[in-house]
Amino acid sequence: MTRYIYLIPLTFFVLLVVFLGFGLTRDPREVPSPLINRPAPAFRLAQLHDPTKTFSASDMRGKVWLLNVWASWCASCREEHPVLLELSRSGAIPLYGLDYKDQPEDGIAWLSELGNPYLLSARDRDGRVGIDYGVYGVPETYLIDREGIIRFKQIGPLTPEVLEQKILPLYKELNSQ
Amino acid sequence: MKHAVLTFILLWGVVCCGALAAVAKEAQPAAEDPQLEERLAKLSAELRCLVCQNETLADSRADLAVDLRNQIREQMKAGKSDKEIVAFLTQRYGDFVLYRPPVKPQTYLLWFGPFLLLAFGLLFLFRYVRWRRQSIVEQPLSDDERRRAEELLKMGPGKEPA
Numbered sequence: 145m146t147r148y149i150y151l152i153p154l155t156f157f158v159l160l161v162v163f164l165g166f167g168l169t170r171d172p173r174e175v176p177s178p179l180i181n182r183p184a185p186a187f188r189l190a191q192l193h194d195p196t197k198t199f200s201a202s203d204m205r206g207k208v209w210l211l212n213v214w215a216s217w218c219a220s221c222r223e224e225h226p227v228l229l230e231l232s233r234s235g236a237i238p239l240y241g242l243d244y245k246d247q248p249e250d251g252i253a254w255l256s257e258l259g260n261p262y263l264l265s266a267r268d269r270d271g272r273v274g275i276d277y278g279v280y281g282v283p284e285t286y287l288i289d290r291e292g293i294i295r296f297k298q299i300g301p302l303t304p305e306v307l308e309q310k311i312l313p314l315y316k317e318l319n320s321q
Numbered sequence: 322m323k324h325a326v327l328t329f330i331l332l333w334g335v336v337c338c339g340a341l342a343a344v345a346k347e348a349q350p351a352a353e354d355p356q357l358e359e360r361l362a363k364l365s366a367e368l369r370c371l372v373c374q375n376e377t378l379a380d381s382r383a384d385l386a387v388d389l390r391n392q393i394r395e396q397m398k399a400g401k402s403d404k405e406i407v408a409f410l411t412q413r414y415g416d417f418v419l420y421r422p423p424v425k426p427q428t429y430l431l432w433f434g435p436f437l438l439l440a441f442g443l444l445f446l447f448r449y450v451r452w453r454r455q456s457i458v459e460q461p462l463s464d465d466e467r468r469r470a471e472e473l474l475k476m477g478p479g480k481e482p483a
Contacts, residue, residue, distance in 0.1 A: 172374065173374070175371060175414065175415060176417075177414075177415065178411065178412060178413070178414070178415040178416075179413070245384065245388075270388075271384075271385075272392075275385075275388060275389065275392060275413060276413060277413070278413040278414050279385075280371035280372055280385055280414065281371075281372065
């Protein structure tokens with residue numbers, strides 16, 4: 145016992161380092177969404193460019209699609225924008241937008257200035273749908289499958305890496321099912 | 322003279338503060354229902370603001386926190402219980418919104434871990450003490466040592482042996 149007693153603090157130290165190492169390399173801002181593998185919350189909102197028409201998550205049944213939550217006031221959305229434009233140019237995944245807590249005029253102006261990657265965007269002026277989707281930091285992106293189940297959520301700007309390594313493979317898999 | 326001026330300033334300060342406090346009270350939004358506001362404040366103090374994660378929903382000035390407080394207020398007005406409102410939030414944001422995590426299998430370690438550590442510590446302490454006690458070897462004094470010890474005791478405190 146005496147011989148090994150010195151190993152006890154060492155073990156504790158190693159454990160502590162492992163835990164700290166684990167904790168420090170994770171992003172505390174990324175809160176795992178409880179909505180993964182749950183049905184995407186239903187909504188029906190006016191379309192950004194044509195408020196006489198509506199857009200609903202249920203319109204997308206039978207398709208695998210991306211819902212990107214954005215806003216003209218959101219700085220990281222600007223950073224993310226080229227990635228979305230590239231994605232829409234490639235036509236790899238149908239991309240829809242949710243203009244979150246934004247003035248419609250501002251949203252429309254923003255898209256005409258920077259280019260519109262979305263097939264269409266919906267107006268979420270008071271942010272209620274955003275709350276239903278657990279949005280807390282725009283931009284956020286949801287991959288929703290044919291049955292309307294959320295399969296993936298990206299918090300913060302989409303990067304080419306996330307797109308290549310996570311979203312596109314998952315999309316292919318969901319689409320072939 | 323100096324004293325009087327100081328007293329005057331102090332008094333004046335007190336009066337001003339009082340007036341300010343009164344104004345502040347008046348400036349508060351005429352809460353339609355103080356009871357509901359109190360309930361909201363109590364509940365939202367238990368909830369985390371997701372934007373600024375170290376603040377409660379009650380303290381945060383983030384846009385989202387304001388929206389969430391409004392939603393909670395609405396739901397309270399609609400007669401929802403605190404439990405239902407918390408369920409509404411955890412469905413959307415997960416248990417992370419709760420400052421007091423629920424007791425469930427995933428959080429057993431969190432809740433009971435400290436007690437487990439305490440138990441381990443006690444066990445270790447107990448075994449260590451027992452081991453120490455066993456490893457102490459009784460070494461009786463020799464006759465010589467005993468005599469010397471008695472001498473020392475007889476001399477009383479504060480004196481050096483010759």
